[in-house]
Amino acid sequence: MVILKTRALAITKFFFFSKLSFLVIVILLSTSSCGKKDENKNGKEVTIVFWHSFVSSTVPALNELIGKFEKEHPTIRIKAQYIPTGDALVQKLITAIQSKNAPDISWIHSDFMEDLVRADAIYKMSYFTDGNNGINKEELEDIYPSLRQYASWKGTLYSLPMEATNLALLYNKEMFRKAGLDPNHPPKTWAELEDYAQKLTLDTNGDGKYEQTGLYLPIYPAAGPLSSWMVWQWMPYLWQAGGDIIDDAQTHVLYDSPSGIEALSLWQRIYNRLHLSTFTSDYDVAFASKHLAMAMDGPWDLPRYNDILKNLDWAFAPLPAGPQKQATIVGGEYLAIFKQSSHPNEAWEFVKWMIKPETQAFWAIRSGYLPIRHAVLNVPEFQQYLTKNPNFKVFVDQMDFGLAQKPIDYGGLQIQRHIAEAIEKSTVGREDVKKALEESANKSNKLLQSQKRK
Amino acid sequence: MEMNITQDKKVNQNRKSKKDLLSALLFLSPTLVIFTTFILFPVLFSFYLSFQSWNMFSTQSTFIGLENYSRMFSSDEFWMVLKNTLIYTLGTIPLNMALSLIIAYVLNKKLKGKKFLRTAFFAPVVISPVAAAVIWRWLYDPNFGLLNYFIGLFGIKAINWLNDPTAAMFALIIMGVWKTLGVNMVLFSAGLQGIPESYYEAAQLDGAGRWAKFWHITIPMLSPTTFFIMIMSMIGSFQVFDIVYVLTSGGPLGSTKVLVFYIYEHAFKFFEMGYASAVSYFLFAILFIFTMLQVKYMRSKVLG
Numbered sequence: 001m002v003i004l005k006t007r008a009l010a011i012t013k014f015f016f017f018s019k020l021s022f023l024v025i026v027i028l029l030s031t032s033s034c035g036k037k038d039e040n041k042n043g044k045e046v047t048i049v050f051w052h053s054f055v056s057s058t059v060p061a062l063n064e065l066i067g068k069f070e071k072e073h074p075t076i077r078i079k080a081q082y083i084p085t086g087d088a089l090v091q092k093l094i095t096a097i098q099s100k101n102a103p104d105i106s107w108i109h110s111d112f113m114e115d116l117v118r119a120d121a122i123y124k125m126s127y128f129t130d131g132n133n134g135i136n137k138e139e140l141e142d143i144y145p146s147l148r149q150y151a152s153w154k155g156t157l158y159s160l161p162m163e164a165t166n167l168a169l170l171y172n173k174e175m176f177r178k179a180g181l182d183p184n185h186p187p188k189t190w191a192e193l194e195d196y197a198q199k200l201t202l203d204t205n206g207d208g209k210y211e212q213t214g215l216y217l218p219i220y221p222a223a224g225p226l227s228s229w230m231v232w233q234w235m236p237y238l239w240q241a242g243g244d245i246i247d248d249a250q251t252h253v254l255y256d257s258p259s260g261i262e263a264l265s266l267w268q269r270i271y272n273r274l275h276l277s278t279f280t281s282d283y284d285v286a287f288a289s290k291h292l293a294m295a296m297d298g299p300w301d302l303p304r305y306n307d308i309l310k311n312l313d314w315a316f317a318p319l320p321a322g323p324q325k326q327a328t329i330v331g332g333e334y335l336a337i338f339k340q341s342s343h344p345n346e347a348w349e350f351v352k353w354m355i356k357p358e359t360q361a362f363w364a365i366r367s368g369y370l371p372i373r374h375a376v377l378n379v380p381e382f383q384q385y386l387t388k389n390p391n392f393k394v395f396v397d398q399m400d401f402g403l404a405q406k407p408i409d410y411g412g413l414q415i416q417r418h419i420a421e422a423i424e425k426s427t428v429g430r431e432d433v434k435k436a437l438e439e440s441a442n443k444s445n446k447l448l449q450s451q452k453r454k
Numbered sequence: 455m456e457m458n459i460t461q462d463k464k465v466n467q468n469r470k471s472k473k474d475l476l477s478a479l480l481f482l483s484p485t486l487v488i489f490t491t492f493i494l495f496p497v498l499f500s501f502y503l504s505f506q507s508w509n510m511f512s513t514q515s516t517f518i519g520l521e522n523y524s525r526m527f528s529s530d531e532f533w534m535v536l537k538n539t540l541i542y543t544l545g546t547i548p549l550n551m552a553l554s555l556i557i558a559y560v561l562n563k564k565l566k567g568k569k570f571l572r573t574a575f576f577a578p579v580v581i582s583p584v585a586a587a588v589i590w591r592w593l594y595d596p597n598f599g600l601l602n603y604f605i606g607l608f609g610i611k612a613i614n615w616l617n618d619p620t621a622a623m624f625a626l627i628i629m630g631v632w633k634t635l636g637v638n639m640v641l642f643s644a645g646l647q648g649i650p651e652s653y654y655e656a657a658q659l660d661g662a663g664r665w666a667k668f669w670h671i672t673i674p675m676l677s678p679t680t681f682f683i684m685i686m687s688m689i690g691s692f693q694v695f696d697i698v699y700v701l702t703s704g705g706p707l708g709s710t711k712v713l714v715f716y717i718y719e720h721a722f723k724f725f726e727m728g729y730a731s732a733v734s735y736f737l738f739a740i741l742f743i744f745t746m747l748q749v750k751y752m753r754s755k756v757l758g
Binding site for chain 2: 087090091093097112115116119120121220227277279280413421424428429
């Protein structure tokens with residue numbers, strides 16, 4: 001009796017799901033056929049499909065940008081398609097390539113560039129830059145070297161940056177004043193950073209909980225998928241201490257060097273002294289509600305902060321310099337042209353137009369992202385914008401000493417995971433920094449050697 | 455003559471059963487097409503892939519024999535993940551079954567607000583796991599979380615639920631039980647309603663108390679349901695993924711990384727489809743063996 005009942009339940013469940021999947025198929029079939037029709041509507045006009053994952057607040061600026069391009073190029077239409085997250089973008093690209101439905105242009109990351117190149121899915125940029133409608137070498141070299149390096153795989157350029165970002169130090173001036181610190185003198189060295197962070201961590205009512213935390217470090221559970229956000233924020237410290245991830249020949253990793261130990265020890269000390277294990281992961285909420293004094297953050301949040309932090313006295317400052325040098329991490333979004341595109345030249349026209357100084361100035365002002373090349377600094381409109389927006393200028397100035405994560409030819413994601421493990425172990429897990437880094441580096445080296453054998 | 459008639463009958467029967475088969479297939483075809491494309495083909499294809507190395511981007515994969523399997527068994531992370539999955543399973547199933555039986559038993563009595571309570575207990579099942587995880591993240595917050603506030607009332611020190619390697623698994627188990635309790639409660643309720651009232655009346659006449667009735671009538675009569683729930687719960691908790699993905703992403707220090715999350719990570723983060731398929735088949739083998747053992751051991755006891 002009971003078994004029968006449950007069986008009936010299971011059957012209805014099964015039917016419900018099969019109906020659902022049938023509906024999904026119908027929808028998929030109908031949308032895919034729509035896409036085909038659109039493209040052949042007009043013999044003259046060419047439609048370029050462009051996949052991206054811009055946050056929704058950037059979409060109005062993107063539409064404005066595309067409108068400008070289409071006005072200047074009446075025969076080319078850009079069809080921008082939004083894919084919710086970077087993860088979904090990769091998965092969609094995989095299916096699209098397999099079913100010969102790849103977009104003309106898409107955002108890509110160096111994380112999976114290796115796979116795209118090995119699958120012969122994207123063009124080398126030299127195919128276009130050296131062609132009739134190309135750009136000269138000086139212009140190409142005007143793009144920040146860190147961005148060019150990140151856009152390449154094994155030294156060959158496979159994509160071009162659309163915009164840049166980097167990390168700076170967000171701080172609350174009011175809290176500086178209250179702690180007896182000069183609000184116009186944000187920390188300039190590691191020693192100052194540690195000292196200020198300690199002075200800004202306060203238990204005002206003496207209940208053992210900290211009402212105010214000096215500095216936020218993105219250690220789990222805020223680390224994000226694959227802990228990439230955590231590793232991304234740690235990288236500047238590694239460089240500031242004079243270290244790097246991997247040697248030039250890519251035979252072994254270097255992050256367990258004395259510089260790596262120095263950088264991770266700093267994080268461990270801050271994590272323990274500031275009791276960050278009990279700190280919330282919503283650092284922006286904590287900052288806005290006056291529970292946090294300092295955090296590292298990017299320019300993409302500036303438009304939002306200008307809005308939500310109206311009642312706060314805050315500013316951005318360059319990241320403090322380490323024992324060896326000043327450094328920040330540079331990121332960005334990169335455009336690649338797919339070999340399955342039937343209009344690669346028109347796709348290139350868009351990419352070429354996108355990196356022009358005038359376009360870059362237009363895009364930076366509207367989107368809040370940073371320009372990708374030096375020449376933009378000479379555009380009058382952009383110069384005016386910088387004087388009006390000192391916080392934005394901090395990020396633009398930092399581009400001069402910004403470094404990009406060196407693209408790792410094989411197994412880059414796993415190596416990133418190993419670094420994340422070392423950071424977690426020495427902070428959350430309270431392990432010895434040297435031991436944690438060595439264990440991780442051993443794993444990475446083993447991986448590099450096994451890849452080499454293939 | 456007689457021979458001929460029986461032969462004719464046979465031919466007729468054959469023809470009829472062929473016709474039946476044809477119409478049956480016709481009626482079943484929508485389901486069969488969907489089943490073949492979305493279940494049967496992926497299942498067989500991933501078995502093939504488990505002997506291949508394939509990054510999904512390229513159109514070709516390479517045969518590497520048993521390398522995926524040998525890599526799996528020699529990986530420390532794999533064994534840790536397997537251990538985590540077992541802890542989660544052993545943590546959720548007894549708790550889940552005991553609680554859902556108690557709730558179903560209480561709600562089976564004549565009670566005011568019974569319907570409301572049943573809906574309330576079933577609600578977590580239909581809430582989207584992402585929304586649920588947001589709620590639980592706030593409950594688990596070390597500083598402002600409701601859970602730490604409550605245990606603080608009893609003088610227990612604040613627990614760093616999601617950031618402590620031992621506490622995180624507990625946090626996951628609690629949310630897992632909360633999320634799946636409703637289904638089992640409904641199944642137990644159905645089972646309880648299937649027990650004839652006359653048994654209880656007879657026991658009453660023999661002078662059995664409330665506890666004796668529960669122990670000697672309810673529990674044995676429910677055993678087919680219990681058996682079914684146990685198998686389904688085991689399969690369910692071995693395959694737990696969504697709440698791990700949204701609540702802890704497998705951290706901290708990999709303490710909540712379970713098998714399916716590990717498979718997902720290798721398939722869709724590292725693009726090692728072959729390796730992910732091999733681990734999937736290992737998971738299938740475990741579930742198959744456990745279910746078979748349970749069926750073999752329990753069937754004689756339960757269904758006699």
